[in-house]
Amino acid sequence: MKEYQDVRDQLLNMLEELDDRLGKITADVKHADHPLDKDFSEQAVETENDQVLDALGNAARDEVEKIKQAIFRIDAGTYGVCATCGEPIRKERLAALPFANQCLRCAERSQGR
Secondary structure, three states, X not given: OHHHHHHHHHHHHHHHHHHHHHHHHHHXXXXXXOOOOOOHHHHHXXXXXXXXXXXXXXXHHHHHHHHHHHHXXXXXXXXXXXXXXXXXXXXXXXXXOOOOOOOHHHHHHHOOO
């Protein structure tokens, strides 16, 4: 685990940033600062914006889950090993995507490339 302590710290920082972002998105979608506009056309625009924010929130929640899984793998001693083929994940891939759980070859296969 010592080998990946810096990565673990980086992942924890990413979690903190995502948590802050999710809090802001949630507040915006709930219109905590201001109620919906009375004008129907403005409500339509705000609803569309809410849908975009909701999609961003869902993507952030997915990323949070991937980060938590990566932290678990670091703690379990399985970080850096492809979940599909069992081969090591290249350090360059982990540097670019620290929560990657597949080597590039397996990730491309699973995405149908």
